[in-house]
Amino acid sequence: MITINTNSNLCTWLNMKHFENDVQNKLEKALIKYDLSPVEFSFLHYLYDQYDSQASLLEIKESLHLSAAAVSRLAVRLENKNCRPIIRYHSDDNQKAVCLKITTSGIEHFKIAQKVANEVLDEAFANADFQDLRDMILNTNIKLNKQ
Template sequence: MSDNSNLCTWLEMKHFEGDIQTRLEKVLKKFDLSPVEFSFLHYLYDQYDSKASLLEIKDSLKLSSAAVSRMAVRLEEKDCKPLIRYHSDENQKEVCLQITTSGIEHFKEAAQEVDRSLNELFSSLDFKKLRDMINSIN
């Protein structure tokens, strides 16, 4: 393998992604959230009416139906009660979730910390080195 710049870049990206994941897990632990739970709340928060069906969430987060259902239960049981479950008016079989007012506040607080951490990581020398590696490909 004479030219392994793509391989090295990919490995550096994986390493940096691991650093981000570790940092976000640590930050979100303070809010009793996992990164996937945070993404779940972000999806609901980002919706116009702050609600979505389990199927919409499943498709958006690329998770199985069972994983989305388990996560919804975990979030429902959290102290801050970030979401509520209900059945759609149009289809009583369709399960929907809505982020609560306390869930919105909890999400916003966590999002500020996540954003602060990401800003630190994306302004680091490691990220600048990775960006330069990506830009130098072809």
């Protein structure tokens, strides 16, 4: 991580970006073994976390802050994976609404990948760089509140 001694919003933001990029790269390397990108992992996490393990494309789009086209492409990529982690169907309430459901094999695949993702994140957040970044954010906020 690049450390700049000035606690300005700009410096804090730059350090946050660098930290996020480092974590993203580590997640990509860890998840590739499970044939998942971080955004595909997030997609499966969203479905896994739902009460009935299903959601509409619109719900996923809004939750992951992606475009409709990106969500559609991700759904197709996931549908075509060997473990078939999701299935697509039309809602009983609205035949125009496309919905996705995580499959049993998708749940199993997600749980295995989740353990590895958690290890990467635990290591990243225990790192001194993250602690420094957290302190920088807190110090920036304190300075802003005093002004």
